[in-house]
Amino acid sequence: MKTLKIGICGVGNVGGAVLDTLNKNPEIIQSQGGVHLEVVLVGARKGKAAVENKQLNVVEDLKEVAASNEIDVLVELIGGCDLAKELVETAIKNGKHVVTANKALIASHGDELFKLAKEKNVQIGFEASVAGGTPVIKALREGLVANKVQWFAGILNGTTNFILSEMSDKNTNFDDALKQAQDLGLAEADPTMDIDGTDAAQKASILAALAFKVPFDFKSVSYGGIDQVDPEDLKYAAELGYAIKHIAYGSLVDEEVSVSAYPTLVSKELLLSQVGQQMNALDICCEDMGSTVYYGPGAGPKPTASAVIADLVDIANGGWPSQDSAKKVNKITKKTASFPRYLRLNVKNEPGAIAKISSIFANEDISIEALIQHEARKLPEDLQDTVPVVIISGSVSEEIISKLITNLESMKEIDTKVRQFRIHNAV
Template identity: 45%
Template structure:
């Protein structure tokens, strides 16, 4: 059996896990793929004591792997944008299949990369870029291939999910829990990508492209983070029977596709509401199968390596199947060019929290403003007055309303003399149809 030779670029957390899984499970992989997978070369700046590279050629030059004529599959695990893009395009130009865990690279440059791969008839696989070890991409491309996907929703950033979980359970403010997440290694020193939703938006763009057969559209994805969510919001949501989760949502409508990442109230009884800590989960609704739910570790050395190795194994099966190696994005093979809806055109129910002066008639004025814009109230909480400043929180759940109409109403509410400060606004999803 001629081995399929794998070159790994990057020997950090995921790279070392990938080496370990490939070596430890070599016999299993050979029996399942019909191919012997050999780690033939590694490019790394320095050794990693968490994996044994004895007998494997190691170089500090990533492009040496990309141009090595013996390498069949290049695994890009260096992260970042520019260098990673150049590495991947170099590998493709040299006729190599590529596996990557780099969701930012795929979300922002995937359309160009897949076009290059198609010209060279090689595969670029990226399962590990979305939700770590959860096989969400394979579910969409293979298990659910016979379905028209109506919508999907996911908790696809473990750091943000950990922060919201801790805020709810401990009643701690965002800044305090963020520091804890950083101390535990869940959040980076600069946590912007995680807490402001950019990481989740990268992943959602990839999921949506696979679900709907549309081009990657990260630049059109509405993105809102969790830094403005307060412990009060989490408590009030619970009193109303909801949990707040940071969701990525993609939905096909008659007008176009919704792509949005934001804090979201979901019913406490929903399965996604029980996904806590750093775990990830993706819920997919198909016309034939209905709803299917995928849950697991969204990050970590070997959970992510599990997805990397799965992609390597898939490509290995294609090595001796001429013509089978096609880039795995339907949009590059005649997919739909469906418009992405701006957030102002999205319809959603909403949670509103406002701090009001505790005067007679305030609630009536609030409901009058909402009524003038056709916004119906589904539930209401009026909290006790604060002795410190004589204000009280008014919390409302609205029926479904177009975002542009709601924004106009919010401006009018904030202009009322009895409303102190901005009105907090969190969308509500029931994820039932």
């Protein structure tokens, strides 16, 4: 049986779980993967104290691991972009394969790293960078290789899905739901990149590179966070037959690729709407075949370690076709695809206001598919003369919806900002 010699940089949550699983399941990995995975060198800043298994060869200088001639593969599990990039480049230049769980690194520097890897004839595995233990990268680059992907829509951030689930299922407010996520170890002490959508946008850019052959180009992804979601929106969405989820979305329409990550209303008829708590799911729709949906744990040390080890086994067995940027044919455009929209407006309780709103929609040639206006009820003092009106529109591009909102907000009968979310109901 072949042996793959591994150097690991970073023994935190994921690095520790990789060592645990390799220690616990060697026979399973050998019988199912046909390879013996041998850890020959570990880089841990705190040295041996960070590594329980004292049999391992542990060094404190991570660069020593990356430059080692003893290893076949460097496993980078420190996170961040600066040192991680340096370690990965060093290993590749030295003719070593790389496995990483680092979405920030791949989303921002994927192209240069894959170019270098191609030149050096080595592989980069990054299954763990998107959806943790759920093998969505494998699905895209292997299982669906015969298909043209039309779009993908995914819940790729467990922290925000947990918060939205708590808010909609238990009426918990945002701050309490976030605190609960932190207490359960589902959210970082600083959860900014989860809450503002950065994490999901990085993952979306990685999926887009595989699905649509665009460069790894996180900067071209448009995104927003769940801090825009108000409990009132969750209630109206439910009344209209939708759940609000944070959806990473990519599509190829008329050879134009758009990639985004926003809070989005998802039809309750779709599987994605049922994905609760910290779970992840990805719906990939291909021409001729339609949708396939992948569901599972999107983070956590053990699921992420499972993906890292799967990459190691694949590398031992020959790896994958190159992700080199030379083959990239499209670019992500800033123009975004069209979606039906949810709009919530506070409208002054005056005759003719709804007719005026309808005419603004008609002027932009946008249909109104549903409209809810409940009887006036007790509202905060500054909104007492208004009634909330919720409208579901037909499909509208980003450019036209911005124009519509500007026109609505200029009406004297509407005195607060218009709230707007996309709707995903495609199958």
